[in-house]
Amino acid sequence: MQALTVRLATSADAVALASLTTETFTQTWHDLVPAEDGAGYCATVFSPEALHNDLDRPSVCYLVFAGSEGLAGYVRLSWGLAPPAPLEIPYPALLDRFYLQSTWHGTGAAQTLLRAVYEQARDYGIETLWLCHHPSNERAGLQ
Template identity: 30%
Template sequence: MITYRDARTIDGPELAAMARRSFTETFGTLYPQSDLAAFLDQAFGANGLPSQLSDPDFAIRLALAAKENGGEEIIGFVKMGPVTFPGEWRPDAIELYQFYVLGAWHGEGVAQQLMAWSLEHARSHGAREIILSVYVDNHRAHRFYEKYGFEDIGRIAFRVGETVDDDNLMRLLL
């Protein structure tokens, strides 16, 4: 059984571990180990994702699956907040920062539920557009976002340690 709820500060360590695992399973082979480690520490260390759980500028929704021995584990999440990409953005824009679902849960409807929450969250907070970036060669993610009406609007550099990748900027007008 899968349940969904807003993240709480206490979720920080487990959420960070899940995010590290998801990023590594998706992109881990693309980078030298030192670059991957530097990125994971920056993005998901104490000053990264866990610190944003108590920041009112960010909203994080979790997908949790029941464990066989009781309790739940985080299997996916989405994070939204103010747009931080360089450039001029509408004041009613919101950024979809991270959208992660563990590979074992792909095809189980988790991503669709998290996207439904993202769209509702954006609309209920007065957003008129959602901005995100996605790795240029992450074709699965591109297809997913395009299915919801996101369109490519440019490119942006994305740094993983010393490695600089190209990401596509995408926008959805609400």
């Protein structure tokens, strides 16, 4: 396997990120989301233009797992939003997308990416992270 590093994505990554987000969304949700609905969602939410705009938002960052063969995973972190519960949480951020290509599952890549999320959150002064995931995503849920 290629060596990967974690870095902040920039608007220059929008096209490669669009390809990766579409691939990983489709792989992850193919059993729950009809193909036509998934394609429409990806075309809207994960288009290069939409991602370029999202990457330029001051309250959002994407961390990407990048190597010589391109992007292999990503995380989307956003802050300035209240958690979806009446909790008093200091300086929260939402980790709402965390995807790796399936070839990287079980390799420790997710842990590496999550450590980078913690470091980035600290750099932004974030004190609390919360993960938003679908109940069927057993890999993301508490074991």
